[in-house]
Amino acid sequence: MKEVKNKSFANGSVYCLKLSDGFLIETTDTFLPYYTKHCYNNNNELRNNILASRKERWMIGASVMSGCPVRCKFCATGKMKRWRNLDSEEIIKQVKFILDKNNKINPSVSKEFKINYTRMGEPFLNIDNVKEAINYISGIYPNTHHYISTIGLKDSDFSWIKDNITLQISLHSLNEERRNNLIPIKNLLSIEELGKIRTKSKLKTTINLTLVNELDFDLEKIKKYFDPKYFFIKLSPINKNVISESNLLGSGIIESINLI
Numbered sequence: 001m002k003e004v005k006n007k008s009f010a011n012g013s014v015y016c017l018k019l020s021d022g023f024l025i026e027t028t029d030t031f032l033p034y035y036t037k038h039c040y041n042n043n044n045e046l047r048n049n050i051l052a053s054r055k056e057r058w059m060i061g062a063s064v065m066s067g068c069p070v071r072c073k074f075c076a077t078g079k080m081k082r083w084r085n086l087d088s089e090e091i092i093k094q095v096k097f098i099l100d101k102n103n104k105i106n107p108s109v110s111k112e113f114k115i116n117y118t119r120m121g122e123p124f125l126n127i128d129n130v131k132e133a134i135n136y137i138s139g140i141y142p143n144t145h146h147y148i149s150t151i152g153l154k155d156s157d158f159s160w161i162k163d164n165i166t167l168q169i170s171l172h173s174l175n176e177e178r179r180n181n182l183i184p185i186k187n188l189l190s191i192e193e194l195g196k197i198r199t200k201s202k203l204k205t206t207i208n209l210t211l212v213n214e215l216d217f218d219l220e221k222i223k224k225y226f227d228p229k230y231f232f233i234k235l236s237p238i239n240k241n242v243i244s245e246s247n248l249l250g251s252g253i254i255e256s257i258n259l260i
Contacts, residue, residue: 074241171194
């Protein structure tokens with residue numbers, strides 16, 4: 001695994017890594033003040049210019065594939081012409097890569113050490129390797145919070161989502177037809193079926209809405225299908241890229257918002 005390039009910002013970095021067979025992946029390293037973990041019912045805006053450190057909230061964003069076969073209409077991964085699943089070792093190595101970059105900090109002392117399986121790929125199309133990586137990382141760092149983002153495929157087994165493992169569902173629209181257009185893959189669970197998902201995680205399941213159009217938001221359907229006892233609603237902006245531009249989606253309807 002070789003670092004190809006990176007981009008740094010105020011609270012972290014994003015890396016492009018090349019695998020042994022030439023496939024590329026993206027891995028991120030970010031941190032935030034711990035209070036942002038509990039910013040419910042409002043924007044996750046920073047209270048001041050103090051970004052804290054990795055000893056508070058340390059988050060590593062890992063890819064589970066190089067490229068992705070789903071090709072969501074606003075995701076930059078869609079510009080990659082080929083894709084493949086990563087094996088568990090390639091997922092684990094991303095975490096080790098970031099830890100090596102910050103070897104003076106032990107993640108065990110962080111108030112929250114979180115692995116976000118939210119970069120390239122759909123975890124439930126590579127679930128055996130994802131679970132193996134989670135088990136390995138948790139064996140070394142038992143305090144790790146694993147955050148798995150899925151589009152919600154039929155026949156997915158959510159029974160193992162428990163304790164420090166949390167589920168995020170990428171919904172993006174509360175209109176079934178529009179959702180199927182934004183996420184152009186067969187075998188999606190319906191919105192009603194998604195609302196019936198229950199896990200044994202310490203945290204609620206996140207419903208993520210990357211809002212492209214005002215028609216994608218329907219408060220009555222949220223109330224109908226997603227019981228606040230089990231679900232947390234997150235509104236996300238589009239990170240403008242060549243794919244979102246080519247599909248005439250621009251930056252969506254959220255112009256400025258600070259999210260975890």
